[in-house]
Amino acid sequence: xxTSYPKSKLKVLLLENVSEEAxxxxxxxxxxxxxxxxxxxxxxxxxxxxxxxxxxxxxxKTSVTAKVLEAAExxxxxxxxxxxxxxxxxxxxxxxxxxxxxxxxxxxRSVAELVxxxxxxxxRRIPEKNKLMHExxxxxxxxxxxxxxxxxxxxVGYGNIGSQVSIMAESLGMKxxxxxxxKKLPLGNAAQxxxxxxxxxxxxxxxxxxxxxxxxxxxxxxxxxxxxxxxAILINFARGxxxxxxxxxxxxxxxxxSGAAVDVYPDEPGENGAAFSCPLQQMPNVLLTPHIGGSTExxxxxxxxxxxxxxxxxxxxxxxxxxxxxxxxxxxxxxNTHRILHIHKNVPGVLSAINSELSLHNINILGQYLxxxxxxxxxxxxxxxKASREVADLLxxxxxxxxxxxxx
Numbered sequence: 582x583x584t585s586y587p588k589s590k591l592k593v594l595l596l597e598n599v600s601e602e603a604x605x606x607x608x609x610x611x612x613x614x615x616x617x618x619x620x621x622x623x624x625x626x627x628x629x630x631x632x633x634x635x636x637x638x639x640x641x642k643t644s645v646t647a648k649v650l651e652a653a654e655x656x657x658x659x660x661x662x663x664x665x666x667x668x669x670x671x672x673x674x675x676x677x678x679x680x681x682x683x684x685x686x687x688x689x690r691s692v693a694e695l696v697x698x699x700x701x702x703x704x705r706r707i708p709e710k711n712k713l714m715h716e717x718x719x720x721x722x723x724x725x726x727x728x729x730x731x732x733x734x735x736x737v738g739y740g741n742i743g744s745q746v747s748i749m750a751e752s753l754g755m756k757x758x759x760x761x762x763x764k765k766l767p768l769g770n771a772a773q774x775x776x777x778x779x780x781x782x783x784x785x786x787x788x789x790x791x792x793x794x795x796x797x798x799x800x801x802x803x804x805x806x807x808x809x810x811x812x813a814i815l816i817n818f819a820r821g822x823x824x825x826x827x828x829x830x831x832x833x834x835x836x837x838x839s840g841a842a843v844d845v846y847p848d849e850p851g852e853n854g855a856a857f858s859c860p861l862q863q864m865p866n867v868l869l870t871p872h873i874g875g876s877t878e879x880x881x882x883x884x885x886x887x888x889x890x891x892x893x894x895x896x897x898x899x900x901x902x903x904x905x906x907x908x909x910x911x912x913x914x915x916x917n918t919h920r921i922l923h924i925h926k927n928v929p930g931v932l933s934a935i936n937s938e939l940s941l942h943n944i945n946i947l948g949q950y951l952x953x954x955x956x957x958x959x960x961x962x963x964x965x966x967k968a969s970r971e972v973a974d975l976l977x978x979x980x981x982x983x984x985x986x987x988x989x
Contacts, residue, residue: 586987588612591896592655594630595638597621599662600885603638610893612636621851628652636892638662639669641872642851647673657986658895660888663875664688664741665820666905667793674906675957678924678984681906682891686741687883688875692818693745695844695874697753700786701729702868703814703840709865725839730754735784737777737800738819739765743790747771758784762796781808786816793820803828812839818874821846826860833864840866844874899961899988908952908959918947918963920988921973926981927958934979935960942975944968957983 588611595603598619607615621642622630631637631653638660639645645659650673659669661683674681702708704727713720734750736743736759747757748769757771760780767773774780777800781787787809791797801815801824809815815838817824824843832838843861849872850857861867875884894900899922902911907924914920925931932951939946939962948963964972973987 589614591635592616592633593636593638594618594634596643597640597662599638599640600881602882602885603660603662603889606886606889606893610897612893612896623851624649631656636660636896638888638892641665641668642849643668645669645674650674650677650679653677653679658682658892660892662884662888665792667820671906675955676983678957679906680895680901680904682888682895682903683905684884684887685903687887688877688880689741689745691877691880692742692874693749695870696742696746696788696816696818697749699816699842699868700734700750700788700814703816703842703866704729704732704786706840706866708840708868712865729786732756732785733758733783735759735774735780735787736771736790737780737787738790738792739767739771739773740790742818743788744768744771746788746790777805778808781805781813782810784810784813786814789815789817789819789823791819791823793822798822799825801825801829803831806832806837809837811837814838814840814842816842818842818844821849830860830864833861833867842868842870844870845872897988901959907957908954910950910952910959910961912948912950912961915948915963917966919966919968919972921962921964921976922984922986922988923960923962923976923979923982924984925958925960925979926983927953927956928981931958931979931981932960934981935962935976938975938979939964939972942968942972944972 591612591614593607593612593615595617604615604617624644624646627649631649633655635655635657640663647670656679658680664685666681666683669681706726731754733756736747739759739761750757751769758774758780759771760774760777765773806828829841833841846859861869891903898914899920900911901907901909945965950961952959973985977985
C-alpha cells in the first residue's frame with residue numbers, strides 16, 4: 582500500500598520479546614525501522630524513549646501510563662500482544678487519540694488447556710507425590726486423590742477463556758457452573774450461578790477468569806474463601822490482584838482449600854532470572870507458575886500475527902477494527918483519492934466544521950466514514966486526488982481536533 586509518508590521513518594518499538602512473527606509482519610509491509618527488545622521497560626525508561634516512537638508493542642509487564650502517553654508526541658498506536666489491556670491507561674490513550682489493539686482470542690486455548698491440566702494435577706495431588714519422588718521417597722497412595730469426572734467446576738468470569746474452560750471440562754464429565762456480573766448465554770450444559778457465594782458453596786474446583794479492576798480487586802479474600810466448599814481447589818490464571826494470597830495460604834493451612842494453582846501475582850518481576858517471593862511458596866499441593874498461561878509457541882505466533890496485522894492495517898488504511906480506545910471503523914480502499922484520518926473530541930459540530938472547511942476550499946468528498954465512542958469521534962475522509970496534500974493542515978485547525986493524519 583503506497584502511503585504519503587516514507588514508511589522507513591515510522592519507528593516501531595517492540596518490548597518484552599514480542600513474537601518474531603510481529604517483526605516479520607511489519608517488515609513484509611515495508612516497515613523496517615524496528616527496535617525489538619526482550620525486556621519490559623519501567624515508566625521512566627519508556628518516557629525517555631517514547632518521544633519519537635510511532636508504534637509501541639508491549640505484553641503484560643510494561644505499563645503505558647498517562648505520563649508515558651504525555652511524552653509520546655508521535656505515538657499513533659499501541660499493540661498489546663496479550664489478552665488484557667489493564668496495563669494501558671485507556672482514558673489517557675483516548676484523550677490523545679492513540680489507537681490501542683490487543684489479541685482477545687489468540688491464547689485462549691493455551692490458557693484453557695493449562696487450567697484443565699492443572700486441575701487434574703491438583704485433584705490427584707501430583708505436586709506432593711512429585712516432590713517425594715524427587716526426594717527419594719516412594720509413596721503409592723490413593724488417599725485424597727480423585728477423578729475430575731463427576732466433580733463441579735466453578736468458573737468465575739465467563740469470557741473467552743472461562744467459556745472455553747467450561748466446554749473442555751464438560752468433555753471430561755464435569756458439571757460446570759459459572760458466575761459473571763452480566764447475564765451470559767451458557768455454552769453446553771453450563772449453568773449461571775446467581776452470585777459468587779452460590780458458586781463457591783458447591784464448586785469442587787474454582788477457576789478465576791476475571792479482569793483486573795476496582796470491582797475485582799481482592800475479590801477472593803478471607804470472607805469469600807470461608808464460603809468455599811471444604812476441600813475445594815482454587816486456580817487463578819487471571820490477574821494477580823484478584824486473589825489475596827495471604828488469605829489463600831491460611832485457607833490451605835486450615836484445610837479449607839485442598840490445593841491451589843497460581844500463575845499471576847500482585848507483584849511480578851520484570852525479567853527472567855529475577856528474584857521472586859510469594860506467600861504460597863513451599864506449600865503442599867500448590868502449583869506456582871511464572872505467568873505462562875498463554876505462553877506457548879503456538880499462542881505467541883498467533884498473537885504476534887493478530888496484533889501486528891491490526892497495527893499494519895491501521896497504518897496503511899486507517900482501519901481500526903479491534904480498537905479499544907478509538908471507534909472501530911472498517912472501510913474499503915478507494916482508488917485515486919487522498920485519505921485523511923481525523924480523530925476529534927466527540928462534541929457537536931465537528932463534522933459540520935470539517936465539511937465546511939472542505940467546501941470552502943472546493944474540495945470534493947468522495948467517501949466519508951464517521952463513528953463515535955464515548956469522548957472520541959473518528960472520521961475517515963476520501964477526497965478528490967486533485968486536492969492539495971495540505972488539506973490535513975486545514976482540518977487540524979478545526980475546533981475539537983485531537984489528531985489528523987494524511988494517509989495516502
